[in-house]
Amino acid sequence: MNLVIVPLGDSAVRISLGDKIDEGTNGCIRKLINKLEKAKISGVIEWVPAYTSLAIYYEPDRISYAALCKELEKIHHSSVQFHQDKPVVFEIPVCYGGEMGPDLAYVAEYHGLSEQEIIKLHANREYLIYMMGFMPGFPYLGGLPEKVAVPRLENPRKSVLPGSVGIGGNQTGIYPADVPSGWRIIGVTPVSLFEPIKEEPFLLSAGNYIKFVPIDKEQFLKIKKLGESYQVKTYARE
Amino acid sequence: MTMPLFKVLKPGLQTTVQDSGRLGYQQYGISPSGAMDSYSMQLANLLTGNPLGEAVLEAAMPGPSLEALNDVSIAICGGDLQPMVNGQEMPMWKSSILKKGEVLSFGKLKSGARAYISFAGGIDVPPVLGSKSTFINGKLGGFNGRALEAGDILYGHPAVMKNKFLHPDLIPEYKKQLAVRVILGPHIEKFTKDTIEQFLSSEYIISAQSNRMGYRLDGPKLSHIGGADIISDAIPLGGIQVPANGQPIILMAERQTTGGYARITTVISVDIPALAQAQPGSVIRFKNVSIKEAQDLYIEWKRLFKCLSLGTGL
Numbered sequence: 001m002n003l004v005i006v007p008l009g010d011s012a013v014r015i016s017l018g019d020k021i022d023e024g025t026n027g028c029i030r031k032l033i034n035k036l037e038k039a040k041i042s043g044v045i046e047w048v049p050a051y052t053s054l055a056i057y058y059e060p061d062r063i064s065y066a067a068l069c070k071e072l073e074k075i076h077h078s079s080v081q082f083h084q085d086k087p088v089v090f091e092i093p094v095c096y097g098g099e100m101g102p103d104l105a106y107v108a109e110y111h112g113l114s115e116q117e118i119i120k121l122h123a124n125r126e127y128l129i130y131m132m133g134f135m136p137g138f139p140y141l142g143g144l145p146e147k148v149a150v151p152r153l154e155n156p157r158k159s160v161l162p163g164s165v166g167i168g169g170n171q172t173g174i175y176p177a178d179v180p181s182g183w184r185i186i187g188v189t190p191v192s193l194f195e196p197i198k199e200e201p202f203l204l205s206a207g208n209y210i211k212f213v214p215i216d217k218e219q220f221l222k223i224k225k226l227g228e229s230y231q232v233k234t235y236a237r238e
Numbered sequence: 239m240t241m242p243l244f245k246v247l248k249p250g251l252q253t254t255v256q257d258s259g260r261l262g263y264q265q266y267g268i269s270p271s272g273a274m275d276s277y278s279m280q281l282a283n284l285l286t287g288n289p290l291g292e293a294v295l296e297a298a299m300p301g302p303s304l305e306a307l308n309d310v311s312i313a314i315c316g317g318d319l320q321p322m323v324n325g326q327e328m329p330m331w332k333s334s335i336l337k338k339g340e341v342l343s344f345g346k347l348k349s350g351a352r353a354y355i356s357f358a359g360g361i362d363v364p365p366v367l368g369s370k371s372t373f374i375n376g377k378l379g380g381f382n383g384r385a386l387e388a389g390d391i392l393y394g395h396p397a398v399m400k401n402k403f404l405h406p407d408l409i410p411e412y413k414k415q416l417a418v419r420v421i422l423g424p425h426i427e428k429f430t431k432d433t434i435e436q437f438l439s440s441e442y443i444i445s446a447q448s449n450r451m452g453y454r455l456d457g458p459k460l461s462h463i464g465g466a467d468i469i470s471d472a473i474p475l476g477g478i479q480v481p482a483n484g485q486p487i488i489l490m491a492e493r494q495t496t497g498g499y500a501r502i503t504t505v506i507s508v509d510i511p512a513l514a515q516a517q518p519g520s521v522i523r524f525k526n527v528s529i530k531e532a533q534d535l536y537i538e539w540k541r542l543f544k545c546l547s548l549g550t551g552l
Binding site: 012048064135137 | 264366367421469474536
């Protein structure tokens, strides 16, 4: 099958790899990124994976649209199998409820469940990071169970704590910094998702997974105190 | 050696450190930011002997007041915000020497929207993720991740050099009526042929709600097929999104990296600088061009800068 490539102006193209938000489509995007990394096409600057597409930014004085399309087809069709690392699951500790999660009680009441039941449903499952955007280090996650989905706030908060974990409709995510938000905040992670001056500034990346792990306030403060020296637990996903 | 460059007496509306932008991190949600008008930024650097992509100040109306803390050659390109040295108007599009203790300030807006001030030797702020550009919403880069404030002292490597000026052909004229060239798509399936035709044949006015992130336009309402929402994807510079209210928004330097509204067209690269200098109230007409045409113009544009740099031995 040929790639579906459309121009995004004169310096970027978008490749569509499906029309459904699912793990299969994301897998295709991951595979293509892997090939792009290896191919090192001259003139390509960067790429941005999204739910069902991959945008590629390039310099038109180094490679034309037509030539880039040809290169992309070539690497797409190449049967060379590159080693691809298994996706990584990041275990993100979260202190749920109380002052950290002012909306947890609402979410529980909305679904006629206890707060503990909501935490159990939200934590301990693997959420795929489909894409990152909206703000530095913000992951768009898939896989929220319907049983915890809730409508957004009617009046968005002016600011949430950095690390706030929220639910908005059928989406869940973590706010890396203090921003206005209409999502229901159910907890906070002490882990920093984005440290601009670190050698590896971003903890998360598209194509990997997050698993929320409930912690209590004491553990929260301990991890917070450790700061950068706290190592987020990870494991390879089979 | 790093030396004090200037002290901010008045910050102006929004004065930020900008270079050619922060590339390579859009996949993590980092806006490229950078100078809105990269043409003026590069020419200002050229005039002061800097690499074309060196950090400059981008100033909107009202402009800042800056006191020189050392002698330094400066050049101001872009919008004419009536630059003055110690109250005396100074010429634009050429370099001149600002003496220690002199105050650079700005008066009335005469044309354009943004002035670019380069300092020989550059501005010494730490690069963050490979760039000195200020990303205001991300609170990173530039001077402490924010616009300048009164009392800030910026450092550089101030140098004094022979004054240079540009051939008048290189100085753009900013108009209140703009023809902006676009490439169709990517979400053409969200618009009827008639809607696309309507977009290309109507006049749109840049609204007052326009900033470094994007320009809101007022004009004939554009309708969608099946709603304005799309499955979120990457937004390039100059992407024109049409939210549910049907009023288009042109996404500019400090745009978000991804978005969920259908985009009807994308502004071609070489037309971004003129757009960056368009004031609210300016009237835009869009014209559809081919990718080939847009890329040929881009190549020509790059070649111009290459030739200019060669001419100065950069």
